[in-house]
Amino acid sequence: MERKGITIGGIIVFDYIKIVDTYPKVGRLANILNIEYSVGGAVPNTLIDLAKMDKSLSLQAIGVVGNDKLGEYVLKVLKENNINTEMVFQQNEVGTSFTDDMIVESTGERTFFHYRGANSLLDITHFDFDRINSKILHVGYPLLLEKLDSSDPDYGTVLAKTLATAQQKGIKTSLDLVSENSDRFSKIIPPSLKYTDYCTINEIEASLTTNIPIRDTEDKLIVDNIEPICFKLKEIGVKQWVIVHSPEGAFALDETNNFYIQPSFDLPKGYIKGTVGAGDAFCAGVLYSINKGWDISKALKVGTATATACLSKSGTTNGVKNIEIMMKLYREMNVKS
Ligand SMILES: Nc1ncnc2c1ncn2[C@@H]1O[C@H](COP(=O)(O)OP(=O)(O)O)[C@@H](O)[C@H]1O
Ligand SMILES: [Mg+2]
Structure with a gap:
């Protein structure tokens, strides 16, 4: 069997975006002025970006949603983008995960209320490797996936075992994280990194995983620590590429440990x-490049272009366009000096 395309497993969310007139004190009332909704989470965001970059790509989603209206909506949107959903499981006992994103109209300040719901049920058993024909399996985001984050006697975590199984089947593995405020990174993430070929994460996640500081008290990047952080991630176990992206730029090590810097525009x-969604868009650019067999320096360019395109529009996937437009954006933008 010739493997082709990209499978993404992990977080699936339904986002309610609610504009409110004020953020109320406990026990008080605020008015909702407008409601919009969209799909969110690593699986829909990254897959839809990829579908927009090239609609001939073979794409597949793995996740769990509820047997409810939100779950139906997510499935509909994925299918409309020609994404294979045969491994998006609808479960009866819990609802589809959702986030109430409350935005104060006058200030733009956002407050999130998140329901974990069905995502907490995603387990190794949902990854049916007999039906995964893709070249790459990308997973986002551990730390929010209770079952996959739980411990495994042989591999450390259930996600590590899942990624190891993928590698044994000849699938390249890829990982993205989430910047939760916790000290769980250095316990939960390293077992999975041992079975990760490509690790594309932001600077905060890289710092929390390696326990090496990345920003000083004035929030400036500690430039001297960036290369050691990338090397530490390799030492922990990443096989091919380590990519650490940040608003200032992306930093990377390739398969033979050459170091790269790609400044932001x-x-x-x-x-x-x-x-929102810019990190997922960065991953989409990198995954696209891996699938094409491009080298890391081109992958960093494509990732920077897709993340930048995402910033140009509100919403998680609205800014990303087809690959020719993304490459044109790269050529026309100036990098920060
Ligand atoms: N102000 C900015 N200038 C340039 N790039 C940015 C800016 N803000 C965000 N980005 C890009 O978007 C990425 C956001 O990624 P991340 O923090 O992982 O967000 P997400 O929550 O979407 O995963 C940054 O690492 C960077 O690549
Ligand atoms: Mg991110």
Whole structure:
């Protein structure tokens, strides 16, 4: 069997975006002025970005949703983007995960209320390797996936075992994390990194996983620590590429430990309309490149272009366009000096 395309497993969320007139004190009332909704989470965001980059790509989702209206909506949107959903399981006992994203109209300040719901049921048994024909399996985000984060006697965590199984089947594995505020990174993530070929994460997650500081008290990048962080991630076990992205730029090690820096673009004032989904868009650019067999320096360019395109529109996937437009954006933008 010739493997092709990309499978993404993990978090699936339904996002309610609610504009409110004020953020109320406990026990008080605020008015909801407008409601929009969209799909969110690593699985829909990254897959839809990839579908937009190239609609001929073979794409597959793995996750768990509820047997409810939100779950139906997520499935419909994935199918509309030609994403294979045969491994998105609808379960009766819990609802589809959702987030109430409350945005105060006058200030743009956001507050999130998140329901974990069906995502907490995703387990190794949902990864049916007999039906995964793709070249790459990307997973996002451990730390939010209770069953996959739980411990396994042989591999450390259930996710580590899942990734190891994928590798044994000849599938390349890829990982993205979530910047939760916790000290769980260095316990839960390293077992999975041992079975990860490509690790594409932001600077905060890289720092929390390696226990090496990345920003000083004034929030400036500690430049001297970036290369050691990338090497530490390799030492922990990443096989091929380590990519650490940040608003300032992306930093990376390739398969033979050459170090790369890809500065961000110098964006005109007012360019950024929203940052949600930009990390997923970066991953989509990298996954696209891996699937094409491109080298890391091109992957960093494509990732930077897709993340930047995402910033140009509100919403998680609205800014990403087909690969020719993404490469044109790269050529036309100036990098930060
Ligand atoms: N102001 C900015 N300038 C340039 N790039 C940015 C900016 N803000 C975000 N990005 C890009 O988007 C990425 C966001 O990724 P991440 O923090 O993982 O967000 P997400 O929550 O979407 O996963 C950054 O690492 C960077 O690549
Ligand atoms: Mg991210």
